[in-house]
Amino acid sequence: xxxxxxxxxxxxxxxVEIRRLYELHVDDIYRFVARRLGTELAFDVTADTFRxxxxxxxxxxxxxxxxxxxxxxxxxxxIRNHWRTERRRLNALARLSLLPTxxxxxxxxxxxxxxxxxxxxxxxDGVAQLAAHDRDLLLLFAWEGCSYNEIATAxxxxxxxxxxxxxxxxxxxHAHTPHEVSSHE
Amino acid sequence: xxxxxxxAAARPGVDDLDADTKARLFxxxxxxxxxxxxxxxxxxxxxxxxxxxxxxxxxQRRKQHRSLALSAAAACVVAGGILVGVxxxxxxxxxxxxxxxxxxxxASSTSSTSDSVVVSNLPTTxxxxxxxxxxxxxxxxxxxxxxERSPEWERLVGRGIEAEIGKCMASKGFRYTPRPxxxxxxxxxxxxxxxxxxxxxxxxxxxxxxxxxxxWMLQDNQPGFHAAxxxxxxxxxxxxxxxxxxxAIYPPDGIAVSSDNDTYNKAAVSWxxxxxxxxxxxxxxxxxxxxxxxxxxxxxxxxxxxATNPNALTVPERPAAAPWxxxxxxxxxxxxxxxxxxxTGYINRWYGTLQTLTAQFATSQAVLIDSIxxxxxxxxxxxxxxxxxxP
Numbered sequence: 001x002x003x004x005x006x007x008x009x010x011x012x013x014x015x016v017e018i019r020r021l022y023e024l025h026v027d028d029i030y031r032f033v034a035r036r037l038g039t040e041l042a043f044d045v046t047a048d049t050f051r052x053x054x055x056x057x058x059x060x061x062x063x064x065x066x067x068x069x070x071x072x073x074x075x076x077x078x079i080r081n082h083w084r085t086e087r088r089r090l091n092a093l094a095r096l097s098l099l100p101t102x103x104x105x106x107x108x109x110x111x112x113x114x115x116x117x118x119x120x121x122x123x124x125d126g127v128a129q130l131a132a133h134d135r136d137l138l139l140l141f142a143w144e145g146c147s148y149n150e151i152a153t154a155x156x157x158x159x160x161x162x163x164x165x166x167x168x169x170x171x172x173x174h175a176h177t178p179h180e181v182s183s184h185e
Numbered sequence: 186x187x188x189x190x191x192x193a194a195a196r197p198g199v200d201d202l203d204a205d206t207k208a209r210l211f212x213x214x215x216x217x218x219x220x221x222x223x224x225x226x227x228x229x230x231x232x233x234x235x236x237x238x239x240x241x242x243x244x245q246r247r248k249q250h251r252s253l254a255l256s257a258a259a260a261c262v263v264a265g266g267i268l269v270g271v272x273x274x275x276x277x278x279x280x281x282x283x284x285x286x287x288x289x290x291x292a293s294s295t296s297s298t299s300d301s302v303v304v305s306n307l308p309t310t311x312x313x314x315x316x317x318x319x320x321x322x323x324x325x326x327x328x329x330x331x332x333e334r335s336p337e338w339e340r341l342v343g344r345g346i347e348a349e350i351g352k353c354m355a356s357k358g359f360r361y362t363p364r365p366x367x368x369x370x371x372x373x374x375x376x377x378x379x380x381x382x383x384x385x386x387x388x389x390x391x392x393x394x395x396x397x398x399x400x401w402m403l404q405d406n407q408p409g410f411h412a413a414x415x416x417x418x419x420x421x422x423x424x425x426x427x428x429x430x431x432x433a434i435y436p437p438d439g440i441a442v443s444s445d446n447d448t449y450n451k452a453a454v455s456w457x458x459x460x461x462x463x464x465x466x467x468x469x470x471x472x473x474x475x476x477x478x479x480x481x482x483x484x485x486x487x488x489x490x491x492a493t494n495p496n497a498l499t500v501p502e503r504p505a506a507a508p509w510x511x512x513x514x515x516x517x518x519x520x521x522x523x524x525x526x527x528x529t530g531y532i533n534r535w536y537g538t539l540q541t542l543t544a545q546f547a548t549s550q551a552v553l554i555d556s557i558x559x560x561x562x563x564x565x566x567x568x569x570x571x572x573x574x575x576p
Binding site: 018019047051054087091093119120126127138142143159164174 | 213386515
């Protein structure tokens with residue numbers, strides 16, 4: 001009797017699939033998390049995102065949305081678990097926006113820059129005040145450049161709702177921005 | 186440059202992971218998966234899965250998330266690593282245990298803003314019809330609704346927490362302006378023809394926020410205020426006076442959800458999955474759902490629309506110039522969809538199935554539900570006391 005030849009055991013389909021998802025999307029998901037929570041937490045939250053995706057992969061219906069949007073949705077839920085950290089980060093971003101940088105542009109441009117920074121503080125305050133699902137939507141749109149379809153998948157809402165909610169968010173942000181500095185909008 | 190463009194321009198830059206870190210990260214994921222980690226995140230997702238109809242009619246259900254009133258609740262819901270999903274907002278004042286009525290309905294038919302829906306001849310999972318009942322959407326359909334925290338409860342508890350925070354901040358020498366109440370907005374669960382003719386698949390407009398929020402938000406510009414309120418450990422989930430307030434209001438340890446919720450939610454997920462209503466797939470659906478979907482799809486086909494379920498409909502793009510207004514094409518589709526849902530009995534069959542399952546689940550979990558209600562009542566009592574004690 002011949003000794004049994006070692007054979008390569010095929011990886012379960014879910015393992016193959018999760019690796020494919022990982023290779024394709026890990027950079028996007030990591031950047032998304034890091035932008036919102038900082039790099040210290042980004043490793044863990046990114047790992048949790050893909051671990052959760054691993055668990056839920058059998059239930060993911062490909063035809064109902066985009067993979068990347070689905071992963072953003074999982075990450076968004078995990079990020080909400082760290083709201084306090086995110087709030088700190090938004091505050092820090094607002095403070096940084098007040099710091100002077102290179103003023104090698106025209107005076108007119110500098111004025112615009114300063115005005116923009118002043119407004120940004122209020123905008124970031126508005127972002128911090130948004131309900132969690134609105135903040136997810138806004139930052140997926142503004143920071144991650146997600147399409148409406150991806151956002152719809154991530155947040156499990158119709159595409160039309162993404163648009164209408166984004167408009168409502170615009171209104172909320174506008175209400176937090178002093179009118180005298182945003183009047184040129 | 187508008188506000189969103191300004192925000193986009195301020196996007197923090199982040200370098201990609203290097204190859205070694207990527208490999209380590211992937212190994213971590215596999216290790217975590219193999220070790221069945223971890224309870225904290227299991228809590229996070231189970232609440233979503235308790236709402237198994239999401240993928241079938243998401244546009245009918247996500248309304249619970251839209252209230253600006255929830256912005257206050259949302260800021261409070263994360264504590265100790267637990268996301269308290271207040272998923273089911275209805276007009277109901279207090280949590281109640283569902284008791285299917287045995288008498289015929291006396292209510293009128295569905296209306297655009299009503300949270301009541303008449304369901305007749307509800308099919309059960311075994312195909313045996315139950316008596317006609319009237320139920321209030323949001324109470325009877327989902328297990329989570331049985332233990333839901335009403336908007337009024339959330340507002341009361343929010344005020345209680347703010348009162349406790351104010352007391353704590355005063356003890357540290359700060360004058361704290363409590364967070365103002367947001368408006369309570371309740372949108373209909375079922376968006377019928379009247380609603381759809383106005384908003385399509387979108388939302389009805391919500392009231393805008395007011396200046397009181399700005400006052401609340403901007404007060405942490407005071408030196409030391411932020412640390413006093415939130416603590417000084419950037420990695421802690423909660424700290425400072427916020428932590429003190431949570432512990433004062435939420436028994437036993439400041440976690441903003443009953444410890445029974447985990448057990449409850451997991452049981453609900455299992456119950457629905459066992460009855461052919463899975464959260465994330467339409468494979469092997471409950472026979473009643475399968476039949477309802479089939480009829481709905483056939484009805485839509487007669488209107489020239491091909492789709493297997495309402496969630497699979499392709500909603501026409503909205504013009505970029507006016508994305509907040511439903512264009513005629515979207516409204517037309519939404520009305521066709523509604524017509525088929527109504528004329529084929531999809532609404533009755535689908536929500537009736539859910540109601541039946543939920544009622545059966547409620548009976549089997551009565552002790553657990555009572556325990557959660559007891560916790561909610563205790564929280565409300567603590568909040569009331571805190572508000573009364575506030576100067």
